[in-house]
Amino acid sequence: MIQAPETAQRWRRTVRRVQVLEEILTQVIAAVQSGVPADRRLAELLRSRREIGARDRRFISDTLFSYFRWWGWLRAWGIADLMGAALLASLLDRPASGDEGRAMSQRCAFRLPLDALKDLHRAALGRKAELVAHALDLRRSPLPQELLPAWFWEEITVPESREVGAWQERLVNCLQTRPPVWLRAPAGRGAELAERLRAEGLPARCHPRLPNAVGVSKPFPAVDLRRRTGIGFEVQDLASQCAVEILDPQPGMRIWDASAGAGGKTLQIAERVGPEGWVLATDIRPTVLRNAVRRIAAQGLKNVTVARADVLAADLPGGAFDAVLLDAPCSGTGTWNRNPDARWRTPREAPRRFGLIQMRMLEHVAERIRPGGRLVYSVCTLTKVETLDAVEEFLSVRADFALEERIHPLVERRESPLWVFPWMGPCDGMFIACLLRRG
Ligand SMILES: C[S@@+](CC[C@H](N)C(=O)[O-])C[C@H]1O[C@@H](n2cnc3c(N)ncnc32)[C@H](O)[C@@H]1O
Incomplete structure (x- = not known):
């Protein structure tokens, strides 16, 4: 032809x-x-x-x-x-x-x-x-379960009230779809941001319970849109926004973001503690901290100190804190929706290896919380050893801490600790424990 x-x-x-x-x-x-x-x-x-x-x-x-x-x-x-x-x-x-x-x-x-x-x-x-x-x-x-490595199913716990097969299938179903990109608008400007994004032809919606969180279910150039909408939003997954909601920073507080990475949560905390408060943002990797410094400067925040520090080292800056966020390194299984290749790259011993590191990090940061202060431990993974077991082991050696019940930001139910499952956004999966140091 x-x-x-x-x-x-x-x-x-x-x-x-x-x-x-x-x-x-x-x-x-x-x-x-x-x-x-x-x-x-x-x-x-x-x-x-x-x-x-x-x-x-x-x-x-x-x-x-x-x-x-x-x-x-x-x-x-x-x-x-x-x-x-x-x-x-x-x-x-x-x-x-x-x-x-x-x-x-x-x-x-x-x-x-x-x-x-x-x-x-x-x-x-x-x-x-x-x-x-x-x-x-x-x-x-x-089976749907075969879309994830076999070791994963041995490492997670299914909530007791759920039928195992149906719960696993729900999880796989969710991990097979890319969740929306979540943005965090400056306080009180979520609806305005969603409207401006829609005017740019993007499918954007505010989360019904976290009105500053705006989900966009289509790829878009963030830098360009910040300029066009005139709103200084941050790209930050909904689950990550929940961790700071649970930390609940109040104006004037002194907060340590102990493994701040590129500063996603630091920015959210700094906005909440306001000019009277102070945030110390540390991480072991100087490269990611450079991004944090850039983002903090772009938002014009003056209440954040960024420093390279190893949580496990004895000599850390800052004195005692009202609250500490430990967003710990983990096996990352809760992000397998966005990074499907990680399912096949993550070695089966990763949860156990991270579990040991997390435990040591928890013990070190606990020292720096004032009596009556709060430690929020978050990990973007669903394995038992890095979540429930880590908290249980921590509490077994630190009797001066206790789990605090908090209202789950996405389902508005009191829970302790909290699970953000991928279907709740849809978003990344995350575990968040709020630990109160007795006064
Ligand atoms: C899950 S990421 C944190 C992400 C960050 N909080 C955010 O919201 O973008 C874990 C971080 O822990 C840092 N980290 C690992 N070991 C550390 C240590 N011993 N001391 C301080 N930071 C550490 C890693 O460099 C990594 O940036």
Whole structure:
């Protein structure tokens, strides 16, 4: 069949796009296998290939993350062919555009019946597995649980009131979808921010219980939008905002953000304690602290001191604090919705290894809380050893601390400790314990 010149040209462009996808996918998968995060390697590769346009970058990034999100099933089905696996993973998440689907299927080592699978993205999880098994004549339909590594299920606890299988399936379902990007507006400006974002054509909504939290369910350039809306918002996941809600900083307080990273929570705390209060933000990594310094300056905050410090070292600045936030390093399983490759990079011993570090960090920061003060321990993970066990062990050696019941910011129920499960936002999963030092 003879094609019109513009059709032939479009086809050549699509074939080229799919070739670039294959090259990048191959390199990112190799990086992930050696423990490097997919987003970091992808960003490096895209930086070195300026010729790749915005649309193609989006196509590559979407396909890549679909691949890791569905990797557990691709492996269970025994699909080793790269393009076949990438196309199938894409179809599980979204409809393939005609040209791209055809170009990818031409590079598959087996025939993928695109027509039979065109509505795959709409099907519920269990049905997806059946449809693929049927269309490809595969022997088995894997379970939703197989989308996460087997060790994960051995490491988590299911709330006693829940039926295990249904609870696990709910969790997987949630981790298979990318949650919205959550923004934190300056106090009292959430509704205004949501409205301005909608005027820019973005699907934005305020959280019904945290009105300064605005969810946007479409990628967008944050820097550009800050300028266009004229509102100095921060990108900060809803679960992370909850940790500071539980800390409940009050005007005039002295607060230590002990592992502040790039300062996401520091900024929120500093806004709450106001000019009469003081925040000490420390971290062991100078590189992330440089970002914190930049963000604090951009918000014009004068009540924060940033210092490089190892929580485990004896000599720390600052005296006694009204409250300490320990947002501890962890295995990060609660962020597997945004970073699906981390499911396959995280070693099974990670929760235990972090559990030991967290325990030591808890003991060190506890020394710096005044009697009657509060220690908030948060981790973006769902494993038992890093959450319930860590708190229990801490309380067994520090009888002067006790768990304090707090109102869960997202479900408005009194709880102690608190779980932010990914379906509550949707957002990252997080564990937050509020520990009160007896006066
Ligand atoms: C989960 S991240 C914190 C994220 C940060 N609070 C935020 O909201 O963006 C954990 C942080 O703990 C820091 N960390 C790890 N070991 C530490 C130590 N011994 N002393 C101080 N910080 C440490 C890491 O560098 C990392 O930035």
